Amino acid sequence: MQSEEPIIQLVGLGKEFFTSSGPIKALDDINLSIERGEIFGIIGLSGAGKSTLVRCINYLEVPTSGDVLFENQSLAAMSSRKQRLARQSMGMIFQQFNLLAQRNVLQNVCFPLEIANVPKKEAVKRAMELLELVGLKERSKAYPSQLSGGQKQRVAIARALATNPKILLCDEATSALDPNTTKSILGLLKEINKNMGVTVVVITHEMTVIEAICDRVAIIDQSHIAEVGCVADIFSEPKSKIGRQLILGDAAEQAIRFGSNRRIRISFDGRSSFEPVLSNMILACKVPVNIMHAETRDIGGTAMGQMVIQLPEEEIDQTRVLNYLKTAKINFEEVKDYDL
Amino acid sequence: MTFDAATIGMLKLGVWETLFMTFTSSFFAYLIGIPLGIILIVMDKDGIYPVPWLQKILGLIINLLRSVPFIILLIMVMPITKIIAGTTLGARAVIPPLVIASAPYVARVVESSFKEVDAGVIEAAKSMGASAMQIILKVLLPEARPSLLVGAALSVTTILAYSAMSGFVGGGGLGDIAIKYGYYRYQTVMMFITVAILVIIVQVIQEVGMKLSRMSDKRIK
Ligand SMILES: Nc1ncnc2c1ncn2[C@@H]1O[C@H](COP(=O)(O)OP(=O)(O)O)[C@@H](O)[C@H]1O
Ligand SMILES: [Mg+2]
Numbered sequence: 001m002q003s004e005e006p007i008i009q010l011v012g013l014g015k016e017f018f019t020s021s022g023p024i025k026a027l028d029d030i031n032l033s034i035e036r037g038e039i040f041g042i043i044g045l046s047g048a049g050k051s052t053l054v055r056c057i058n059y060l061e062v063p064t065s066g067d068v069l070f071e072n073q074s075l076a077a078m079s080s081r082k083q084r085l086a087r088q089s090m091g092m093i094f095q096q097f098n099l100l101a102q103r104n105v106l107q108n109v110c111f112p113l114e115i116a117n118v119p120k121k122e123a124v125k126r127a128m129e130l131l132e133l134v135g136l137k138e139r140s141k142a143y144p145s146q147l148s149g150g151q152k153q154r155v156a157i158a159r160a161l162a163t164n165p166k167i168l169l170c171d172e173a174t175s176a177l178d179p180n181t182t183k184s185i186l187g188l189l190k191e192i193n194k195n196m197g198v199t200v201v202v203i204t205h206e207m208t209v210i211e212a213i214c215d216r217v218a219i220i221d222q223s224h225i226a227e228v229g230c231v232a233d234i235f236s237e238p239k240s241k242i243g244r245q246l247i248l249g250d251a252a253e254q255a256i257r258f259g260s261n262r263r264i265r266i267s268f269d270g271r272s273s274f275e276p277v278l279s280n281m282i283l284a285c286k287v288p289v290n291i292m293h294a295e296t297r298d299i300g301g302t303a304m305g306q307m308v309i310q311l312p313e314e315e316i317d318q319t320r321v322l323n324y325l326k327t328a329k330i331n332f333e334e335v336k337d338y339d340l
Numbered sequence: 341m342t343f344d345a346a347t348i349g350m351l352k353l354g355v356w357e358t359l360f361m362t363f364t365s366s367f368f369a370y371l372i373g374i375p376l377g378i379i380l381i382v383m384d385k386d387g388i389y390p391v392p393w394l395q396k397i398l399g400l401i402i403n404l405l406r407s408v409p410f411i412i413l414l415i416m417v418m419p420i421t422k423i424i425a426g427t428t429l430g431a432r433a434v435i436p437p438l439v440i441a442s443a444p445y446v447a448r449v450v451e452s453s454f455k456e457v458d459a460g461v462i463e464a465a466k467s468m469g470a471s472a473m474q475i476i477l478k479v480l481l482p483e484a485r486p487s488l489l490v491g492a493a494l495s496v497t498t499i500l501a502y503s504a505m506s507g508f509v510g511g512g513g514l515g516d517i518a519i520k521y522g523y524y525r526y527q528t529v530m531m532f533i534t535v536a537i538l539v540i541i542v543q544v545i546q547e548v549g550m551k552l553s554r555m556s557d558k559r560i561k
Pocket of ligand 2: 050051052172
């Protein structure tokens, strides 16, 4: 898989909106590659440009600069007819599900097949298979208004998969759902990725969604990509300010309340654990430290942990602690107030 | 005044003429109004097939036509009426001006129904590679159906009210009777009877429209 070319390449992508109150740069020089078969996350705060980015991938939004390559084919160079055909190879699901309210479940799943001029009988057969896959076969005659949010999203997923797309774009697909339903929808997406080989792009503002299913993640902040990498790497060592903010979350704010002392963040991977590191350090340096935040998360089966500690008052003690961490080859970095 | 067979016959004819004018005009007004409404929504600058200059010009013409009082329009379009209906008198002569007056109205009613269609659903259709025509036929029209039916009840009753002015060209119908007997001959009872019949017809059309809309709306559980 590594040797294959990316399914999607965004090259110097930019998007500017011209509004009555002046131009808004929603995306600026975005360069990203999405590999075939992966689950790729794009995370950012509200207004960062996530939806614009994902809408550029299938050209629902025409970029004002740069290009989108789908299987090495430039979407910009395609005629609008070709672009529409390309879109049939890219499914999309939305936060608000966007089902046709006047069509029942089966007719909704048949919809993209009608668009693609698939004969009715064949379409119904394919739709029923997909409804079985998402566990809603017995609700095929129900109307969207009779379904729960989670069920609606399952229908939307079945519908998005109807034309056998190679990639599934999910814009905040779980943001309108409760935690349990979110979990089951994410599970379904993972299953589809694994069993059908569909590349999945997940747009979200929630770190938990990224942790749950993504292989790689891009963090987008104020129209720019702040960082890209494996979820495990980014989680254990976020390099950008926004990355730390998204990953550390509340802890960052809590830490501020403890005064102006120096603080450091220690990250662990599966090989180490909190207790020995901390107790060894305290024993070796003979100084007390204040733990301000500690957590472990399960990312792709490995325990990733991080901890923010407050250094002792005395400068000699501080140096001792830092030297100890360095020699013990433990990942750490100083946390500055302006980072939080 | 007595309720002899002649009076009843006249009222019956009046009802028939009113319904004939109303429904024939409504039919043609929708035949023209639906495509116009579709153009207004689709060619808007944020529409699925933007041609903003054409959309703006059309919007302007529609507003112009809508601001001309019907009675003036009735007279203004007489030459056209003569060509289309072959006469400028009678029920047939009322239909062309009625259509010209109500088609722009229908276009706006239809446009507002289409505006209610969830933008997200149109976006979903686009993401599946639907063409503008497919979106119009498979998304806009069916998704707007309940609202279009409510709009139709509104339009038909409005056209019915316009048709009451047909008396001025000897167009017949209940409005004609109300004016002739109630206004020119001071037969107030006759006027009230025709008005009562008009009220009943409006009620029935309105109720049927609403009921059809509710029955066809799958959003209701
Ligand atoms: N059609 C549009 N017209 C003008 N500005 C827009 C439009 N769509 C998005 N924007 C602006 O672009 C920025 C990014 O929006 P969006 O991509 O929706 O962010 P996100 O999905 O990350 O919340 C925002 O400032 C938003 O106001
Ligand atoms: Mg968004």
